[in-house]
Amino acid sequence: MSLGFIMLVHTALDRAAQVARHWATRDCPIVIHVDQRVSRRDNRKFAESLADLDNIVFCRRRRCEWGTWSLVGATQDAAEMLLENFPEVRHIYNASGSCLPLRPVEDLKDYLQQRPRTDFIESVTTEEVPWTVGGLDSERFSLRFPFSWKRHRFLFDRYVEIQRRLKVKRKMPENAVPHLGSQWWCLTRQTLSAILEDPKRKQHDRFFKRVWIPDEAYFQTLARLYSTDVESRSLTLSKFDFQGKPHIFYDDHLQLLHRSDCFVARKIWPNANRLYDTFLSGDRTSMASAEPSPEKIDRVFTQAIERRTRGRTGLTMQSRFPRDGWENGKTGSPYSVFEGFNCLFTDFEPWLARRTGARVHGNLYDPRRAMFAGGEKNYYGSLSGNAMLRDYDPKAFLTNFLWSTRGERQCFQFGPNDKQAITWFVATDNNAQVNVISGAWALTLFHSNKNFSTIRKEAARLQKIEMKHLDILRSPYTKARVRIWTLADFLEDPMHHFQVILDEIGPRSNRRLTEVPTMVDLKGFGRFLQNLKNQGMKPVLMGDFPVTPNSDIQKPDPQKPYLVR
Amino acid sequence: MSIRTSYKLRLMRKRWRIRAFRKRRELKQIVNNTAKIKPDDILVFSTLRNERRRLPFFLKYYRDLGVKHFIIVDNNSNDGSAEYLMEQPDVSLWWSKASYKRARFGVDWLNWLQMRHGHNHWTLTVDVDEFFVYPFCDTRPLNALTDWLDASSIRSFSAMLLDMYPKGSIDDAVYHEGQNPIEVAPWFDSANYSFKKNKEIGNLWIQGGPRARMFFADKPERAPALNKIPLVKWNRNYVYASSTHMLLPRGLNQVYDEWGGEKASGCLLHAKFLDTFTEKSHEELARKQHYANSHEYKAYYTTLKEKPDIWCKWSEKYINWRQLEILGLMSKGNWA
Structure with missing residues (x-):
């Protein structure tokens, strides 16, 4: 004892x-x-x-x-x-x-x-x-x-x-x-x-x-x-x-x-x-x-x-509803937003999916409906692509979307034609990687078959929206990794810019870039911009395009979309 | 909170209490077994109408969790629900033929009965088609949870309504008496919910899920609320302000953490979409006894005529509470 x-x-x-x-x-x-x-x-x-x-x-x-x-x-x-x-x-x-x-x-x-x-x-x-x-x-x-x-x-x-x-x-x-x-x-x-x-x-x-x-x-x-x-x-x-x-x-x-x-x-x-x-x-x-x-x-x-x-990062739920700034990360996983890329390249989305292995969606904030990859009506988590439901709470749409797809990199397109309510949220989210080719939307107008006066009005409207959007992305509160090129800047060296973006997205792209997506026809675009100017609208977001058709802007040969360095 | 709002809420609470007190006259006592209630018993409170087919499983489910007594208001059923309940030794039954709507959808009746019989008990206020799931519910009885809540000085426990649905047309999801309805309708939406905070009373307002997706896509702001606080250590001064969505005093609505953490929470599996539903929505529409001019039932009715399939390829099939926890629909919090 x-x-x-x-x-x-x-x-x-x-x-x-x-x-x-x-x-x-x-x-x-x-x-x-x-x-x-x-x-x-x-x-x-x-x-x-x-x-x-x-x-x-x-x-x-x-x-x-x-x-x-x-x-x-x-x-x-x-x-x-x-x-x-x-x-x-x-x-x-x-x-x-x-x-x-x-x-x-x-x-x-x-x-x-x-x-x-x-x-x-x-x-x-x-x-x-x-x-x-x-x-x-x-x-x-x-x-x-x-x-x-x-x-x-x-x-x-x-x-x-x-x-x-x-x-x-x-x-x-x-x-x-x-x-x-x-x-x-x-x-x-x-x-x-x-x-x-x-x-x-x-x-x-x-x-x-x-x-x-x-x-x-x-x-x-x-x-x-x-x-x-x-x-x-x-x-x-x-x-x-x-x-x-x-x-x-x-x-x-x-x-x-x-x-x-x-x-x-x-x-x-x-x-x-x-x-x-x-x-x-x-x-x-x-x-x-x-x-x-x-x-x-x-x-x-x-x-x-x-x-x-601390809770689970990126989750909003019945018993976790963080105040602003207390989320420990606003969203569940890193994601990329591409603005203007699908205006400049005709097959950008499939190309990006191929290159990165990420899931590439269309414009998730399209006014008609969320354009999920593969044309799905709903997505993970039974998230509805319905525009009304999405716009009722655009933040919840994105957090839900990123929460239930965590583990897989998500990319989506965005532009001035989309619903803009999400801008501040994305800009202040450090999971976001935002790549912008400003003014690229003008290419869509340039190729559209509309009356010039309509085009001019539309261009003025989109430019205004995008300028506001860029102001937010450039604000001191922004936490996202933001890259903004004007259309002209981007065209200077697209391969290099792509390499930078892809390196950041993931390991699949550590090989040198050998293939770029097909670019739309740029012939006459300088003239088009000049016409807009002549009609009293000042296009500023595209950068400087010479008016003459024989400009020094390099455009890949449409017959040979594969470039080898 | 300013003294003014504080006082306003106090008045509101008093008002609901007086209202509950007045509405007590609409209740006729059928069976009173409340003398059998022991001090630590967990009680279920429920209002129902024509739910005979669901009752056996409902009672079994909660008895298995460790609920000791059921206090039920029967709103004039004519399908034998009352007769069935009268035979149960652990049920106390009240009956009313008064308006469900004017009793604020049964809340006034239950507030009164909770005031009388719920004081100092853990009370679970659920409908007959709602099944409470909480962390570790497969290995720990309900009083393990309530003991833990007591020890943690937590008075109320959140359980979001999770709408369950079958694959295929609702009419084909035939439910038989005694069956677990989750077997018939095992699917749910895993991340399709929006959250807003009600500044005045402090509760969260949750919407979304299949009901928003299928029936309210064109008017999402009218989609039904999914936030619920069904489990409360009752005090006679408490009232449910609107269904079980919110409580007064408003501290009881603080079931969520605002500093990034997660509090413990559960889910109410809502087996509404069974073959009984079409018939029910028909009837409810005729009775006009539901919230906001029964707009909810109007929406159901118009959509249901087209025999929709709520299921989509992204629907999740229910397995257990751990699945709901991983999906982020509920949380263990710091209960381990």
């Missing part, structure tokens, strides 16, 4: 009794503290259910409240009783009623036997603790906390504020350095009795009575004064979420708990029948001297916290 337990109990008494019985019948004495808030009737029933075991004793009941001294007081009482009543106990394990042993007690005993002078108590200095709640770490020790955080939050906060303003700083007891850690420790008789029998205990207690959450500080700080060998970790597997409350284990954690090789886990849901049945059954096999390895469980809970605090 070398191991004894302290058990603090306040709910789910039947489960606590089950666990206590498990330990007691395996020759581990237990001192149980039952919270004063448990009704007298329940307490009596609880005590009676364990009355047949003479190595279980109950200590004086106190009213315990989270974050207050009462918990330490209860632990002290129980520890004193344990040390006095069971002199053969060498290690004292502090547990709660919702703890569950995962490995046979013999394993734990052997483990401790091999480390007879080691104190297992998580104990870290306040500077190194990232997990404190409420922004209080070193102030836990330097301020006073007479008000309950749970019941009198207002007074609690005000009193902290006042003390901060008055620069209150309490003096630590002699030699003590503030340490924090889990209250589920396992200490040796030597260390624990040194703490409890210290002649200065009165001073220590007085100091810690006004510390905040002393159950995470009292033994952790004082153990450092007396222990010869502190192993700063808890033998109890206990995970805390981002609000500082413990994660709960359920039946479906069985395998994880099995594989963790930890000795004790907390906190178990009282109705997790399968866990209790499995781990309390007598026929648990020993795992020899395996070291506890809670990493797998850690990962599950770290992911949970990550999901709660």
